[in-house]
Amino acid sequence: MANHSQFGFQDASSPIMEELVEFHDHALMVALAICSLVLYLLTLMLMEKLSSNTVDAQEIELVWTILPAIVLILLALPSLQILYMMDEVDEPDLTLKAIGHQWYWSYEYTDFKDLTFDSYMIPTTELPLGHFRLLEVDHRVVIPMESPIRIIVTAGDVLHSWAVPTLGVKTDAIPGRLNQTSFITTRPGIFYGQCSEICGANHSYMPIVVESTPLTYFESWSSLLSS
Numbered sequence: 001m002a003n004h005s006q007f008g009f010q011d012a013s014s015p016i017m018e019e020l021v022e023f024h025d026h027a028l029m030v031a032l033a034i035c036s037l038v039l040y041l042l043t044l045m046l047m048e049k050l051s052s053n054t055v056d057a058q059e060i061e062l063v064w065t066i067l068p069a070i071v072l073i074l075l076a077l078p079s080l081q082i083l084y085m086m087d088e089v090d091e092p093d094l095t096l097k098a099i100g101h102q103w104y105w106s107y108e109y110t111d112f113k114d115l116t117f118d119s120y121m122i123p124t125t126e127l128p129l130g131h132f133r134l135l136e137v138d139h140r141v142v143i144p145m146e147s148p149i150r151i152i153v154t155a156g157d158v159l160h161s162w163a164v165p166t167l168g169v170k171t172d173a174i175p176g177r178l179n180q181t182s183f184i185t186t187r188p189g190i191f192y193g194q195c196s197e198i199c200g201a202n203h204s205y206m207p208i209v210v211e212s213t214p215l216t217y218f219e220s221w222s223s224l225l226s227s
Helices: 015-046 058-087 215-226
Strands: 094-101 104-109 116-119 141-144 149-155 160-164 169-173 179-183 189-195 207-213
Touching: 015 058, 094 141, 094 160, 094 169, 141 215, 149 160, 149 169, 160 207, 169 179, 207 215
Parallel strands: 094 149, 141 207
Antiparallel strands: 094 104, 104 116, 149 179, 160 169, 160 189, 189 207
16 A cells, blocks of 8 residues: 555556556656757757757758657557556456445455445544554455456446556446456455545545455355355
């Protein structure tokens, strides 16, 4: 999860988030190269090493036409690849349905019979010692680690958005419509998120907690809840 004074991303816990972090670094390197070039040209102008003949030269016009095209290609190709990966849902091991309400989440494990529950934020007055304020819930989403998970997201009243930054997942919850995405957790842990669409007075009180566990633990947990 995020820490105080943190400027970077949270630690990636899924292949998609790892790709997003790499693309972020790639885009920063391209931006740094552009800024360095602009600073170099400004320095030449201030030192009066660029004459009017240089500025009006046909070669310069060719360079500042081709160079932006190259920059756009360098940014567009990896971006399109990541967008394709985010939209791809290929033979999931588990399907989870998340339904947004004012102001809580409902979850259905469609591969199991009668495995559904509501997830409410734990009030600060009832929060156990050492837990995170405004982020803990009474029922966590438990998923098996290193397994493809498909999540179907919708809403029962107004617009919501199911988002877990460390997994690189953000899907809008729209009443009357089903949106889906997929992800894989690469390590065990507890990952926090929140509703990322302003949905009313208690919008800030719709946390999401995903617990990634080994498959054996998940099987025991699902058997206990569905029995």
